[in-house]
Amino acid sequence: MGSVAERYNQSKINPQKLALWVAIGGIVMMFAAFTSAYIVRRAAGNWLEFKLPAIFFVNTAVILASSIALHLSYTGFKAGREARYKGFLVVTFVLGFIFVILQYYGWVALNNIGATFTVNPSSSFIYVISGLHAAHVLGGIAALTVALTHAFVLPFKPTFRRKQRFELVVQYWHFVDILWVYLIIFFMLNGS
């Protein structure tokens, strides 16, 4: 590390991005706690088995599509193509909204097959974990709202500062997407 001492090693990564990564680490720990609690509880028996409604799988496609849209918007932003940037940002926003609404219908479907919130921890866990994930998606939608305001209110200028702010939104949105993919795979493997 001798050479490191000689140069000024400040800001290799933007502090806000690093802070967001650390926060994501915290969120990951929370969901790790939930899913390990799920495993521990499931191993103890008295576990109601049911099939996860198909709507949750459809919804996985929705949130994956929203991530792709956001990526296209981001590359459009970097390439200076305003229409693509704005258009796909709107698409992302709409898909994010649809995701939360469809999650709600997923819970309704769960309820209809008798897997109610209180009947057994097996279903309670699904509601709590997916509900908490939806809360994080709502946080992402709030961030997307800020990004939309930037896109449509401010003049289109892909400055360094604008890019950094946008990247924070992108980083978080991809995270809640990947988090859902983890959760749905987890629910599949640990058949509720």
Place this chain on the structure above:
Amino acid sequence: MAHVVTAAETLEDQLTQEHGFDDHFHEHHHGDKFQSNFLTTYIFSTDHKIIGRQFLITGIFWAFIGAAMSIVFRLQLGFPEADMAWLKPILGKWIQVDPNGIGKLDPEFYYSLVTMHGTILVFFVLTAGLSGTFSNILIPLQIGARDMASPLLNAFSYWFFFLAGVVLFLSLFLSTGPFSGGWTAYPPLSALPQASDGSGTGMTMWIVAMALFIVSALLGGINYITTVLNLRTKGMNLWRMPLTIWAFFVTAVLGVLSFPVLLSGALLLMFDRSMGTSFFLSEIVVGGEVLERIGGSPILFQHLFWFLGHPEVYIIILPSMGLVSEVLSVNARKPIFGYTAMVYSILAIGFLSFIVWAHHMFMAGVNPFISNFFVIFTLIIAVPSAVKVFNWIGTIYGSNFRFNSASLFAVGFVSMFISGGLTGIFLGNSAIDIQMHDTYFVVAHFHIVMGIAAFFGMFAGVYHWFPKMFGRFMNETLGKIHFWGTLVGAYAIFWPMHYTGLAGVPRRYYDGGASFDAFRHFGDLNKFITVAAVFVFFLQILFIVNFFYSIFSGRKVTVKNPWGANTLEWTTPIKAGHGNWPGNIPAVQRWPYDYGKDGEEFIPQYVPLKEGEHDHGGGH
């Protein structure tokens, strides 16, 4: 203020000008517009130095409340037959006065007091008051940053802590009393509002307070990590960081990784309480009524709780370890012994703290084979802990030690950490824990090793950095009385508890076991413990008086670097404004422990290496 400019300070200014990092501070800061009046300067400040002091003073407030509570229940334990009617003006209906005029402490409220004492001391005092205070004050100053990565989130961190305090404080005045099921909040007592008086609104407010507190700890932790990794000054590589910074950094990592797990446990608990789920509840009968809850597991909560709970004890002790390392080295006028080993042992303790949580649950019905795993890793923690103790003693050994309040408390820390750590080796064995579990032996162990020891580290830090925080010194005579009294008093409180615990006296009993024939002969010992506790309590009031008196009327600091220390906080002006350094940020040229090198008493970090000189910190 009379400021004596010394030769060293002139050299320092010159070097900062030549080598320092110019971030064009003056071009952006024509006075701090955010600090224009009293309210914005001292209350809603975003300056890390003010926020640190806010954490400290709030922590002192809570320490006083928590300690006063312990005095009330210690009086109950030591003198169960005594008249407590004199406390009625303060405790009101919790003192029941019988027709003869004899006042008795309400047994339910006794449990509330124990619960609140634990919650307050563990979270509000030794987490927020300790790492909140010193991470805030020292991280930017010692790594050479203008402020935290996000000063605003940092202020939020304090205000969430403040709100958590307000909620918990209000819960003390509920007609049903605050939560009374123990600071660990195990279900079913915590999950069923009808389980006891304190399990109703008291528990709801406890959970809200904890949620707010977790937000505070996370905002703080995210900030500390980002600041340490991202905002170090020129030349400050990781191996040139003072051990304080290493300790605060690992503490913050532990917090960010473990508090969310407690949050998830608290959320599930909330659903069990108010939405009718059964995550933690199974086949329960309350007051003759069979509840419909089935299928839950109370042990699951214990896993989630202790997955935070064990790293939490290192969140408490690591900052103290960092402070003590720094204070010992400065006052021994010697480099810290085994700097690299110190860093690796901090990292090892941090890592191990995540895989030992079930040693709190040996008696909860955990599979004995799983216990084996936790026994082994628990005992392995003794290795890095012993490395640290060895190095502290190595630092003091053969030195020309300066005895002042700060360094005495640092030495006291080492003593307490050894005494409390040794009993940890007993308790870490699941077989011995069958006898020791939930006895006063456990109470003695954790109070010495993470209560008294952490407090000693905190006191060392307060006495040492008081001149930096307030521009004045604390009174040394009062400080030394505070130290010797507390050292003797703390051992007088907790040493006897080992005997009662070995004999099997259970903790949390309203009469301290006096109603059992087997334990009755410990009555006098219990009285002795209570007298010692009252004595120590009054000594802490002496500290509080000294603290607040010195803020306003202590001896003034006249030189920037009164202790002759190497770290960067002592290069800032005596009363540093927001931004810490008026001009350039000093560049770091060497590690922080060059004491007694090449015939010089100390060589600050901003002094360039001489021709051919080897830097300890750069050599990794």
